[in-house]
Every structure is written in C-alpha cells, then in structure tokens.
Amino acid sequence: xxxxxxxxxxxxxxxxxSPTNADQVFIGGINVWKSENGGTTxxxxxxxxxxxxxxxxxxxxxxxxxxxxxxxxxxxxGVFYSDDYGQEWHDISSGIANTQFYRLSSAENxxxxxxxxxxxxxxNRYISGDWTHVFGGDGMETAxxxxxxxxxxxxxxxxxxxxxxxxxxxxxxxxxxxVGGWITPYLIHPSDQNMLFAGYADVYKSLNGxxxxxxxxxxxxxxxxxxxxAVASSNQDYIYASESNDLYITDNGGxxxxxxxxxPSQYITGIVVDEGNSEKIWxxxxxxxxxxxxxxxxxxxxxSNITSNLTNLGFNCIIHEKGTxxxxxxGTNYGVYYTxxxxxxxxxxGDGLPNVIIRDFEINYQQKLLRTATYGRGIWEIPLYSDTxxxxxxxxxxxxxxxxxxxxxxxxxxxxxxxxxxPIVYVYSISGQLIKTIHVDKTLNIIDLSEQAEGxxxxxxxxxxxxxxxxxxxxxx
Numbered sequence: 001x002x003x004x005x006x007x008x009x010x011x012x013x014x015x016x017x018s019p020t021n022a023d024q025v026f027i028g029g030i031n032v033w034k035s036e037n038g039g040t041t042x043x044x045x046x047x048x049x050x051x052x053x054x055x056x057x058x059x060x061x062x063x064x065x066x067x068x069x070x071x072x073x074x075x076x077x078g079v080f081y082s083d084d085y086g087q088e089w090h091d092i093s094s095g096i097a098n099t100q101f102y103r104l105s106s107a108e109n110x111x112x113x114x115x116x117x118x119x120x121x122x123x124n125r126y127i128s129g130d131w132t133h134v135f136g137g138d139g140m141e142t143a144x145x146x147x148x149x150x151x152x153x154x155x156x157x158x159x160x161x162x163x164x165x166x167x168x169x170x171x172x173x174x175x176x177x178x179v180g181g182w183i184t185p186y187l188i189h190p191s192d193q194n195m196l197f198a199g200y201a202d203v204y205k206s207l208n209g210x211x212x213x214x215x216x217x218x219x220x221x222x223x224x225x226x227x228x229x230a231v232a233s234s235n236q237d238y239i240y241a242s243e244s245n246d247l248y249i250t251d252n253g254g255x256x257x258x259x260x261x262x263x264p265s266q267y268i269t270g271i272v273v274d275e276g277n278s279e280k281i282w283x284x285x286x287x288x289x290x291x292x293x294x295x296x297x298x299x300x301x302x303x304s305n306i307t308s309n310l311t312n313l314g315f316n317c318i319i320h321e322k323g324t325x326x327x328x329x330x331g332t333n334y335g336v337y338y339t340x341x342x343x344x345x346x347x348x349x350g351d352g353l354p355n356v357i358i359r360d361f362e363i364n365y366q367q368k369l370l371r372t373a374t375y376g377r378g379i380w381e382i383p384l385y386s387d388t389x390x391x392x393x394x395x396x397x398x399x400x401x402x403x404x405x406x407x408x409x410x411x412x413x414x415x416x417x418x419x420x421x422x423p424i425v426y427v428y429s430i431s432g433q434l435i436k437t438i439h440v441d442k443t444l445n446i447i448d449l450s451e452q453a454e455g456x457x458x459x460x461x462x463x464x465x466x467x468x469x470x471x472x473x474x475x476x477x
Contacts, residue, residue, distance in 0.1 A: 016064035028061025045086035076120035101373035115142035159184030174210030181225030199226030216254030232278030242268035331358030406473035409450030423461035
C-alpha cells in the first residue's frame with residue numbers, strides 16, 4: 001500500500017498483528033490495510049471518504065491495537081473499532097471534545113452561527129447547538145456574511161476558498177488564481193459584505209463577493225506567503241499584512257506599502273485594528289524564546305512594547321474589544337489573557353477554560369461573548385470582560401473605596417464615608433458563581449481571596465437602596 005501513503009509515514013504509521021494468527025498483519029497510514037500472508041500482499045480495509053464500498057475510517061491513522069480480538073484504530077478523526085478483523089468499523093468518537101481548530105468566524109447579526117476550520121477535520125458549521133461537517137481536508141479560514149447567513153465562505157490549505165449562497169448545500173470556488181500559504185488569511189470588510197480581502201503572496205481585493213479579484217500589491221512578501229491580514233473597519237484604505245517578521249502597511253488602499261520589522265527574531269502571529277481609529281493597531285509576535293505585544297498609535301510609524309508582566313507563553317492571536325479603553329484579549333499556548341488601560345498588566349481570563357493552545361478569537365457584542373478556537377479542545381465562549389454577567393452596572397466611588405486593584409489576595413474595603421445603610425458584600429467569579437458572602441461594618445474590612453484562582457472577580461455591595469459593583473483582578477506572585 002506504499003503508494004497510498006503519499007509520503008506520510010513520518011506522521012501517520014501504525015501496525016498491529018492478530019493475536020490468533022501471526023501472518024495476519026494490519027497497517028495504518030492514510031487508510032487501514034490487511035495482509036493474510038505476513039505482508040507479501042495487502043488488501044484495503046477502509047477509506048477516508050464516505051461511500052467507498054469497504055468501510056470508513058478517518059484519515060491519518062496513528063494507532064492500531066488489539067484488545068482481545070477487538071481491533072482499535074485511532075486517527076485524526078477519532079476512535080474506531082472492529083470486531084471482525086476490519087470487515088466492519090464502528091465510530092465511537094462522539095463526545096470527545098478535542099478538535100484542533102485553526103480559525104472561527106461569526107457575524108454580529110447572527111450570533112447563533114459559527115463557522116470554523118479544523119486540522120484534518122475540514123470546515124464545520126454550528127447553528128443553535130448543532131454541528132455540521134460541510135467541507136473536507138484541513139479546514140482553514142472561514143467567513144459569514146453579516147446580512148445573509150446563507151452566504152458562507154470556507155477554505156482549506158494553500159488558499160483554496162469556496163463560497164455558498166444557499167446555507168452550505170452547494171459551493172463555488174472563488175479563490176484568486178494563485179496559491180497561498182497553509183492558512184491563507186481572508187476577510188469580509190464590515191462596511192460592505194461584498195468587499196473581500198485575501199492574503200496570498202500579495203494582497204488581493206474583491207468587490208463582488210469573490211467572483212473576481214484585483215491584486216493591490218506587487219511582490220509584497222518577496223515570493224513568500226502572507227501570514228496575517230487586517231483591514232481597518234473605519235477606513236478600508238488602511239490595510240496591514242505580515243509575512244514572518246515583516247509588517248506591511250498601506251494607508252491608500254495598496255498604492256504604496258511600507259515595511260516595518262518590529263523584532264527580527266520574532267514572527268508576527270496577530271494584527272488587530274481599533275474599530276474607530278484606522279491608525280491604532282496592536283501586533284502580537286512570537287519565537288522559540290520570546291514573545292511580545294506591540295502597540296502603535298500612528299499606523300506603524302512608532303511602536304511601544306506592552307508585553308508587561310507576561311512571560312514566554314507562545315503568543316498566537318489578539319483581538320480588541322470595542323468600546324473599551326484599550327481592552328485586549330491575547331491567545332497563547334496556555335490560554336487567554338486580558339488587559340486594558342485600567343489594569344495596566346495582563347491577567348488570566350479563562351474561568352473553566354482548559355490549559356490549551358488558543359488559535360483565534362471572535363467577539364459577538366449582541367450576546368456579549370468572547371469565542372475562541374482552541375487547538376485541541378474545540379470552541380469555547382465566555383462573557384466579555386467588560387460585561388458584569390448580570391450583576392449590575394459597574395460604578396466607582398459612591399462613598400466606599402476598594403483596594404488594591406489588581407490584588408494578590410487581600411482586598412481592603414473602607415466604608416467610613418458610606419452614607420447609606422451598610423451593604424452586604426458578595427464576591428462573584430467572572431462566570432457569575434457566588435464565591436463569598438460577607439457582612440461588613442464601617443471599619444476597614446478585609447476581603448480575603450488568597451485561596452481563589454488567579455483571574456477576574458466582581459465585588460457587589462448591596463443594600464435595600466442600591467447595588468454597586470466593582471471589578472477586581474486577582475494575581476498570583
């Protein structure tokens with residue numbers, strides 16, 4: 001079966017021998033094969049496509065093994081078993097939440113829709129609780145029209161983009177006539193749902209939903225492929241792209257481009273533009289031994305390093321929450337971190353999130369949710385940091401002081417100037433779970449959170465007249 005392995009033995013190769021017959025050998029690569037004569041001749045037992053006539057097992061087999069006479073097979077698509085030496089296969093993968101997602105997308109007007117691309121598991125569509133696998137191969141960047149959810153974009157490796165106008169039943173290829181990188185970035189501009197941008201070896205623009213493309217740069221990446229792409233929501237002429245450690249900037253729609261190198265030893269992994277200011281950008285970058293987040297207020301003319309207290313975590317993606325004072329979410333190899341101008345440093349932001357690689361973000365402001373694509377544990381969502389999870393509007397002052405913020409565990413509450421009836425103090429986690437209830441007096445009160453995990457908490461003061469809420473960042477030394 002060697003010609004069917006397509007030179008993938010370095011990645012997917014498995015072997016098992018029947019416990020009752022030493023000449024009966026099973027081997028797995030892209031598919032599963034069987035030999036009845038010790039490997040002299042081979043017969044296929046599975047194929048990675050449906051309707052193949054012999055049985056389905058997902059491609060890229062990494063393990064074959066017998067438990068008794070039951071043959072188990074694990075691949076990039078889950079766990080399968082056979083009780084008749086491979087004649088019939090059973091998929092038992094349901095409930096395993098370990099999909100390696102590269103990208104996800106949604107639309108503000110359709111918060112119950114999620115489109116996402118996954119390693120070895122193609123592109124997938126989520127609508128109101130139900131997942132549908134819509135496109136095979138390695139799933140990459142996706143996009144959803146904000147005016148019509150039937151208009152959907154999916155892609156696989158090297159920039160092959162397809163479009164559906166009927167909700168995902170039929171597709172047309174709309175890729176530019178060129179080849180892109182492993183994950184080719186593309187996006188819909190929010191001001192015009194027919195305006196698309198894509199990054200191949202150059203930046204391309206479409207004004208008709210991908211039916212035709214115009215190249216708006218000239219050998220921008222010097223023959224390499226663009227990794228990251230961002231276009232200002234407030235001004236389509238401001239476009240930011242990157243390849244490795246090179247950042248490319250135009251403020252006139254691609255007529256002229258400027259190249260900046262933020263750090264020659266780091267490659268750029270994320271670019272985000274402030275929704276209301278086309279020149280205000282943040283860039284995250286990484287390498288084997290260092291990571292950084294950079295901020296520019298002037299379209300890349302000047303940058304400052306805002307990495308602050310973060311160590312080498314592997315920075316993968318970044319997103320800005322509009323309406324906040326520089327509120328940023330950063331995806332790393334070890335979860336999500338948040339900062340804003342009030343905090344002045346990064347704090348963990350992942351109550352309940354597994355310790356997993358984060359590859360992409362989406363924000364839905366209608367539902368006040370941050371969604372993240374993880375590389376190994378599926379897609380997760382959490383309320384936005386600015387949202388009080390139903391506890392009431394955040395207010396400052398009002399006769400009490402709460403400090404320090406951020407805190408390392410001991411928080412002091414001073415109610416000496418509080419004129420109203422003394423409140424009861426409630427402490428909530430970011431997900432809304434009640435952590436503590438405290439009865440206070442007008443002296444200096446201590447709220448002890450030293451046993452709580454690092455993260456964001458809400459301190460609610462409530463009496464019969466009013467409710468006040470303050471947000472606290474809890475850190476660990």
